[in-house]
Amino acid sequence: FILFDIILKLASEIQMMIAVEQQKAQFEAQLVHTFTDVCWDKCMDKLSSKLDSRTDTCLASCVERFIDTTLTITNRFTHMAQKGGMH
Numbered sequence: 001f002i003l004f005d006i007i008l009k010l011a012s013e014i015q016m017m018i019a020v021e022q023q024k025a026q027f028e029a030q031l032v033h034t035f036t037d038v039c040w041d042k043c044m045d046k047l048s049s050k051l052d053s054r055t056d057t058c059l060a061s062c063v064e065r066f067i068d069t070t071l072t073i074t075n076r077f078t079h080m081a082q083k084g085g086m087h
Contacts, residue, residue, distance in 0.1 A: 020081040027077075028070060035066040 043058035051059070 017081060020077060024077045031070060
């Protein structure tokens with residue numbers, strides 16, 4: 001019975017980890033879509049075959065903020081998953 005309890009506990013923890021990873025993936029997909037729209041609207045004044053330096057700088061800054069935000073959120077999810085897995 002002890003082995004069965006251990007297996008059930010591990011299965012439960014694995015399911016929780018999978019759920020957290022699915023939430024992270026869904027959230028990141030939403031972020032990519034949102035930031036693409038935001039960066040496009042913020043930085044693209046006119047369509048042309050080549051980016052000017054202002055547009056290029058704006059897009060680079062926007063992407064850097066996106067990466068920083070994504071890393072912060074991902075680290076938070078990881079911390080929450082680790083904290084939840086300890087109980």
